[in-house]
Amino acid sequence: xxxxxxxxxxxxxxxxxxxxxxxxxxxxxxxxxxxxxxxxxxxxxxxxxxxxxxxxxxxxxxxxxxxxxxxxxxxxxxxxxxxxxxxxxxxxxxxxxxxxxxxxxxxxxxxxxxxxxxxxxxxxxxxxxxxxxxxxxxxxxxxxxxxxxxxxxxxxxxxxxxxxxxxxxxxxxxxxxxxxxxxxxxxxxxxxxxxxxxxxxxxxxxxxxxxxxxxxxxxxxxxxxxxxxxxxxxxxxxxxxxxxxxxxxxxxxxxxxxxxxxxxxxxxxxxx
Numbered sequence: 001x002x003x004x005x006x007x008x009x010x011x012x013x014x015x016x017x018x019x020x021x022x023x024x025x026x027x028x029x030x031x032x033x034x035x036x037x038x039x040x041x042x043x044x045x046x047x048x049x050x051x052x053x054x055x056x057x058x059x060x061x062x063x064x065x066x067x068x069x070x071x072x073x074x075x076x077x078x079x080x081x082x083x084x085x086x087x088x089x090x091x092x093x094x095x096x097x098x099x100x101x102x103x104x105x106x107x108x109x110x111x112x113x114x115x116x117x118x119x120x121x122x123x124x125x126x127x128x129x130x131x132x133x134x135x136x137x138x139x140x141x142x143x144x145x146x147x148x149x150x151x152x153x154x155x156x157x158x159x160x161x162x163x164x165x166x167x168x169x170x171x172x173x174x175x176x177x178x179x180x181x182x183x184x185x186x187x188x189x190x191x192x193x194x195x196x197x198x199x200x201x202x203x204x205x206x207x208x209x210x211x212x213x214x215x216x217x218x219x220x221x222x223x224x225x226x227x228x229x230x231x232x233x234x235x236x237x238x239x240x241x242x243x244x245x246x247x248x249x250x251x252x253x254x255x256x257x258x259x260x261x262x263x264x265x266x267x268x269x270x271x272x
Contacts, residue, residue, distance in 0.1 A: 001108065001173065002029060002031055002108035002109045002173065002174075003031050003032065003108055004031055004032040004033070004034060004106070004107040004108050004109075005022055005025060005026050005029075005031050005032070005033050005034065005107060005108065005109045005110075005111060006034045006035075006036060006100070006103055006104045006106075006107040006109070006110045006111065007019055007022035007033065007034070007035055007036070007076065007110075007111040007112070008036050008037070008038070008096070008100045008110070008111070008112050008113075008129075008133070009035060009036070009037050009072045009073070009075075009076055009113070010037065010038070010068075010069075010072065010096075010113075010129075011037065011068045011069065011071060011072030011075070012113070013146070014113045014114070014115045014146050015072065015113040016075075016113075017113055017144050017145070017146045017147060018111050018112055018113035019035075019075070019076045019113075020079070020149075021111060021142070021144045021148060021149070021150055021267055022111040022142075022144075023076075023079050023080050023083050023085060024083075024149070024150040025109075025111065025142075025150055026080070026083075026085045027083045027084065027085055028150070028177070028178050029174075029177045029178065030177075031085075031108070031109075032086045032087070032088075033076075033080050033085050033086065033087040033088075034087070034088055034089070034090075034103065034106075034107055035072075035073050035076040035077060035080075035087060035088070035089030035090070036090060036092060036099065036100065036103050037068075037069035037070070037072040037073050037089070037090075037091050037092075038069065038091075038092055038093070038094060038095075038096040038099050038100070039062070039065045039066050039069050039091060039092070039093050039094075040065070040094075040095065041093060041094060041095070069091040070091050073089035073090065073091055074089070076089050077089045096129045096133075097129050097130075097132035097133040097136060098136075100112070100129070100133045100137070101133060101136045101137045104133075104137050104139050104141075105137075105138065105139065107139065108140075109139060109140050109141070109142065110133070110134075110137055110139050110140070110141040111141070111142045111144060112129075112130045112133060112134070112141065112142070112143055112144065113127070113130070113143075113144050113145075114127065114130060114143050114145045114146075114261065115127050115130075115145070115146065130143060134242070134261075134270060137272070138272055139272060140170060140242075140269060140270060140271050140272050141269070141270050141272075142237070142267055142268070142269045142270075143261045143267065143268050143270070144267045145264060145266070145267065147265065148236075148265065148266055148267040150178075150236045150237065150267070151236045152180065152233070152235050152236035153180050153181045153182060153183050153213075153233050153234065153235050153236070154171055154174060154175050154178070154180055154181075154182050154183070154235065154236070154237050154239055155182075155183045155184075155185055155226070155229055155230040155233055155235040155237070155238045155239065155266075156168060156171045156182055156183070156184050156185065156201070156205075156239050156240070157185050157222075157226045157238060157239070157240040157241075157256075157260075158184055158185065158186050158197060158200075158201045159186070159187060159188075159197070159222075159241075159256075160193075160196075160200060161241055161243075162241070163241020163242055163243045163257075163271065163272075164240065164241040164271075165200075165204060165241075166241060166271045166272060167239045167240050167241045167269075167271035168201055168204035168205060169204060169271075170239060170269070170271045171205065171208075171239045172204075172205060172207050172208055174237070174239065174269075175208055175210050176207075176208065176209050176210065179210060180210060180236070181210050181211040181212065181213065182205065182208060182210060182211070182212045182213070183212075183213045183214075183215060183229065183230075183233045183235065184198070184201055184212060184213070184214045184215065185215050185216075185226055185229045185230075186198055186201070186214070186215070186216045186217075187216070187217050187222045187225055187226070188216070189219075194216045198214055198216070213233075215229050217229075221259075222256045223256045223259035223260045223263070226238060226240070226260055226264075227260060227263065227264050227265075227266070230264070230266050231265075231266070235266055236266070236267070237266065237267050237268075237269055238260065238264060238266055238267070238268045238269065239268075239269045239271060240256070240257055240260065240268065240269070240270065240271065241257065241270070241271055242257055242270035242271060242272050243257065257270055
């Protein structure tokens with residue numbers, strides 16, 4: 001059961017989307033909220049690479065980064081308290097993705113903004129901190145793009161893999177607590193296999209107290225079709241397994257999950 005949510009913030013405009021999403025999610029699920037902002041030591045302790053440069057001045061920069069992190073925590077805390085949510089925010093030092101994973105281990109769910117503070121320079125990739133954190137964490141994680149809101153049905157992307165079965169079970173908890181309907185998307189080039197997957201997911205979703213709709217597709221790229229299905233449903237959240245049938249291959253080469261979080265205008269929950 002998800003009773004606490006960690007949200008990471010760097011104080012950027014894109015992080016504000018994750019903060020708002022996490023506050024809305026915590027309010028509707030009646031969960032506690034933990035905020036975390038990291039002062040990255042590598043941001044001001046970089047060496048000269050053997051170029052013979054004088055030591056880099058760090059005192060002023062370190063203080064400014066600490067002030068920004070503290071301000072980000074205050075912004076989150078004020079928003080959460082205004083929504084009546086129990087919240088604790090902290091500033092920490094270290095490598096951002098490692099600290100997120102460490103603090104996230106104490107919570108039921110992690111929420112992160114997709115693009116980070118350098119979103120204006122993003123091309124096809126998500127922020128490096130987010131990418132590292134969602135690959136390392138053992139907790140379910142929500143990746144929030146700018147402008148995403150928690151409003152509308154949940155779309156469950158189900159492919160019969162162990163990860164998608166975990167996603168289905170998590171969808172039951174989320175949909176019941178959010179009182180949102182569920183749209184199940186199954187992608188298979190074989191109609192018989194698609195029917196078998198629908199049979200399986202119906203059993204997994206048996207405890208749902210909200211309406212369920214089913215959609216299947218046999219043509220095109222799965223990641224594109226998942227996002228299209230979510231758009232058509234007016235979804236507020238896509239739920240899918242963090243890894244599919246070949247976790248090693250997907251870790252190094254990318255996957256449907258990675259492709260969806262890179263391009264989706266809707267928040268994506270990667271279930272574990």
